[in-house]
Amino acid sequence: MTINRRTFLTSTAAALTLSGTDLAAARSAPKRLPILPLSDLTKDVPDSVPLKLAASTHDFGTGAASATLGINAHYLGPVLRAKSGQTLPFRVENRLDEPVALHWHGLHIPGNVDGGPHQEIEPGAVWAPDVPIRQRSSTNWFHAHTHGKTARQVYDGLAGALIIEDDESLSADLPRTYGVDDFTLVLQDKAFDASGRITYTLTGEVFEDGFEGDTLVVNGTIAPVAQTVPSGLVRLRVLNACNARFLDLSLSDGSPLAVIASDGGFLAATVETATLRMSPGERYEVLVDMARDETVDLRVTFPEGEAEGFEIVTRFLFGDPVMTALILNRDPSLPRFDGSMPNALANLPRPDRDAAQRTRTFHLNMGEEEDLAALAHAWGNYCGEGGMGINGNPMRMERIDVEARLGELEIWRITAEDMLHPFHIHGCSFRILRERGGPPPDYAAGWKDMVAVQEGVSEVLVQFDHRADASTPFMYHCHILEHEDCGMMGQFTVS
Ligand code: C2O
Ligand code: CU
Numbered sequence: 232m233t234i235n236r237r238t239f240l241t242s243t244a245a246a247l248t249l250s251g252t253d254l255a256a257a258r259s260a261p262k263r264l265p266i267l268p269l270s271d272l273t274k275d276v277p278d279s280v281p282l283k284l285a286a287s288t289h290d291f292g293t294g295a296a297s298a299t300l301g302i303n304a305h306y307l308g309p310v311l312r313a314k315s316g317q318t319l320p321f322r323v324e325n326r327l328d329e330p331v332a333l334h335w336h337g338l339h340i341p342g343n344v345d346g347g348p349h350q351e352i353e354p355g356a357v358w359a360p361d362v363p364i365r366q367r368s369s370t371n372w373f374h375a376h377t378h379g380k381t382a383r384q385v386y387d388g389l390a391g392a393l394i395i396e397d398d399e400s401l402s403a404d405l406p407r408t409y410g411v412d413d414f415t416l417v418l419q420d421k422a423f424d425a426s427g428r429i430t431y432t433l434t435g436e437v438f439e440d441g442f443e444g445d446t447l448v449v450n451g452t453i454a455p456v457a458q459t460v461p462s463g464l465v466r467l468r469v470l471n472a473c474n475a476r477f478l479d480l481s482l483s484d485g486s487p488l489a490v491i492a493s494d495g496g497f498l499a500a501t502v503e504t505a506t507l508r509m510s511p512g513e514r515y516e517v518l519v520d521m522a523r524d525e526t527v528d529l530r531v532t533f534p535e536g537e538a539e540g541f542e543i544v545t546r547f548l549f550g551d552p553v554m555t556a557l558i559l560n561r562d563p564s565l566p567r568f569d570g571s572m573p574n575a576l577a578n579l580p581r582p583d584r585d586a587a588q589r590t591r592t593f594h595l596n597m598g599e600e601e602d603l604a605a606l607a608h609a610w611g612n613y614c615g616e617g618g619m620g621i622n623g624n625p626m627r628m629e630r631i632d633v634e635a636r637l638g639e640l641e642i643w644r645i646t647a648e649d650m651l652h653p654f655h656i657h658g659c660s661f662r663i664l665r666e667r668g669g670p671p672p673d674y675a676a677g678w679k680d681m682v683a684v685q686e687g688v689s690e691v692l693v694q695f696d697h698r699a700d701a702s703t704p705f706m707y708h709c710h711i712l713e714h715e716d717c718g719m720m721g722q723f724t725v726s
């Protein structure tokens with residue numbers, strides 16, 4: 232690890248802002264879980280689905296108005312709920328004073344509606360893709376994907392959840408009353424200045440880790456937030472929308488989290504885990520059984536990797552990194568979901584590596600080497616002093632890195648140096664064969680579009696069922712958004 236000194240400095244700075252009285256008050260004050268506005272299209276698709284991207288202000292709970300970006304809202308976007316088989320006639324209007332691209336993360340759709348960096352919307356303009364929804368029920372999201380500007384735009388608020396239902400999910404014996412026993416949680420970390428406004432500053436040093444705030448925010452409000460729920464099972468659809476932070480989720484009462492779905496759909500069966508690690512960009516659905524206790528807390532820690540040297544010191548000095556994200560309070564008078572914890576959920580074929588027609592290799596690079604940095608800068612990536620790339624090449628809008636064939640099964644083998652990277656591929660769901668040299672955790676053994684990469688080899692089995700040509704190729708990249716912006720991204724066509 233070469234990052235100890237920087238980690239120490241970052242943590243020290245974080246601890247200084249932490250002592251601000253506004254922030255301390257905001258962290259202890261009881262707040263309610265904000266229920267993100269639901270736009271339910273499952274029964275009826277209107278002629279157009281408007282999404283207006285605009286600058287605004289938002290109070291995260293400190294009493295101060297932060298400058299933010301929102302999608303039909305002051306901060307973040309709505310929860311869109313659609314059904315497989317529908318085609319969504321989006322009307323994305325850019326009311327910002329800068330270009331923006333809006334990507335549908337997790338959707339299996341053709342490249343020409345994917346919303347990658349080739350589909351920038353100019354200020355004042357409208358992008359109106361018809362997005363065909365043809366995939367399993369799953370929790371997806373949409374977020375800014377503007378070349379070199381993704382990290383700041385997402386940090387400022389350009390993100391929302393997109394839930395896909397299908398006949399199976401709608402008839403499954405699971406809680407589904409939005410805002411009652413079915414909640415969408417958008418987890419993020421923020422840094423606040425002394426006046427209680429969010430800040431986002433990048434230095435070359437911060438670039439390397441990606442931007443990390445010291446304050447946990449749930450649906451746009453500083454944690455902890457509380458919600459009254461019925462007894463019985465409560466369903467949480469969780470999105471890690473942090474720019475760079477991995478999150479470890481657990482329950483306060485020591486009982487395991489019951490994971491029922493990953494990025495791309497239901498698991499084969501409920502997986503119980505004491506800790507659920509979520510990378511930036513990942514989604515999981517969990518069930519919490521409120522029959523046991525009156526109050527259950529969902530906890531989050533910011534994992535620091537193997538603590539060593541200064542990290543041990545900073546943890547000792549600045550305290551327990553365990554944060555309460557959400558407090559669920561049981562109210563037995565509320566109408567409850569009557570079902571029990573499900574066992575079998577979906578038919579998941581065993582991934583068959585021998586069926587793959589080819590293997591591609593990707594190595595994630597970051598470094599101070601002059602050539603990598605020079606290339607990254609020359610090609611419009613937004614970087615500090617260093618450079619980042621994949622297979623020695625920073626992202627270049629004019630270059631296609633991979634040409635994949637429609638319907639063929641491939642193995643993508645991904646490796647990295649040093650730190651942990653969350654790798655994402657557009658336009659598909661894949662299965663993880665190996666993650667960091669070993670089998671994936673059971674909760675990551677289903678349909679995924681994110682895989683963790685560090686020491687050891689990560690391998691996914693992937694098939695592309697939608698076309699993308701060279702004018703609107705698909706992306707693959709690290710989902711630490713500062714790494715993506717700095718060039719740890721590549722492009723592929725499918726034909
Ligand atoms: Cu969520 Cu290309 O990203
Ligand atoms: Cu994506």
Ligand code: CU
Nearest residue numbers: 652709711714
């Ligand atoms: Cu990365």
